[in-house]
Amino acid sequence: MVVVTTRKGRVAKPISRRTVFKMGLATGIAVPMSALGQSPNRLRPQPGDQLVFEEGPNQDALVRPELLELEKRPLSALARDPETQVLRDGSRLNRIMIMRIDPELMSARYQANVAEGVIAYSAVCTHTGCDVTNWDEGQLRMACPCHESQFDIYDGAKVVGGPAPRPLAMLPLEVVDGIVLVAAGFRGRVGFTQQF
Ligand code: FES
Numbered sequence: 001m002v003v004v005t006t007r008k009g010r011v012a013k014p015i016s017r018r019t020v021f022k023m024g025l026a027t028g029i030a031v032p033m034s035a036l037g038q039s040p041n042r043l044r045p046q047p048g049d050q051l052v053f054e055e056g057p058n059q060d061a062l063v064r065p066e067l068l069e070l071e072k073r074p075l076s077a078l079a080r081d082p083e084t085q086v087l088r089d090g091s092r093l094n095r096i097m098i099m100r101i102d103p104e105l106m107s108a109r110y111q112a113n114v115a116e117g118v119i120a121y122s123a124v125c126t127h128t129g130c131d132v133t134n135w136d137e138g139q140l141r142m143a144c145p146c147h148e149s150q151f152d153i154y155d156g157a158k159v160v161g162g163p164a165p166r167p168l169a170m171l172p173l174e175v176v177d178g179i180v181l182v183a184a185g186f187r188g189r190v191g192f193t194q195q196f
Contacts, residue, residue: 041090044190045079045171049182051098051120052080052087063180065116068100073135074142074153075099076123079182093190095123096171097132097142098180101153110156113187115173118180121157122169122190125149129192132168142168 045051051063054076058067063077074097079088088094098120106114113119123131125144132151134143141160142151149162157168169188174181 039090040081040084040086041088042094043088044091044094044185045088045096045182046081047182047184048082049079049088050082051077051096051173051180051182053077054095063098063118064178065100065118065175065180068098068118070100070102070117071137071140072100073137074121076131076133077120092131093122093124095131096120097123099153105154107155110170113170113172113183115175115180115183118173118175119153120171120173121151121153122171122186122188124168124191125164126159126166126168126192127162127164 053059053061053063053067056075061067068075077096077098078094079096080086081088098118100117101114101119103111103114103117106119121142123133125132125146127144127147127149130144130146132142132144134145136143136150140153142153142157143149144162144164147163149164150160151157151164151168152160156170159165159167167188169186169190171186172183174183
């Protein structure tokens with residue numbers, strides 16, 4: 001509800017999402033997505049979010065660098081708001097794959113996204129959207145089970161095989177008090193369309 005002033009005084013009126021959006025455009029003031037009705041669990045990982053393992057021996061635990069082994073199979077994880085404890089599991093586009101690498105081998109342009117050797121890429125293949133869950137341990141590549149696209153983990157998930165048209169989106173990370181946090185929003189477009 002918003003309060004508007006008329007000749008008869010101040011009255012409360014319902015406000016639509018479209019109106020909220022237009023107000024943001026008209027005033028230049030950013031309108032939070034939550035104000036538009038987007039559930040917190042559907043929001044993409046936000047700066048300051050913690051990460052929680054979705055699988056593996058530390059399932060449901062917060063991600064810490066020492067819980068990941070160097071150059072082993074990436075594990076799926078989700079972001080969690082540290083204040084509300086809301087897990088951002090409302091969209092499959094929020095799933096990420098995390099892994100531990102040797103930071104010195106990472107391409108220079110992606111170094112800033114690495115946190116004590118931990119990196120994160122979107123799990124969603126840029127071809128037709130399957131989860132990129134396979135792992136080529138010999139070549140250190142993430143691989144898509146659907147049409148065999150392969151992604152170089154040391155070069156920003158650059159496509160090195162298969163039909164995927166572009167790299168996986170990368171999620172910049174940082175470590176604060178031993179816990180891996182999201183440092184910024186995804187670098188690159190997540191998924192294969194913008195329609196989710
Ligand atoms: S969906 Fe991944 S290669 Fe086709």
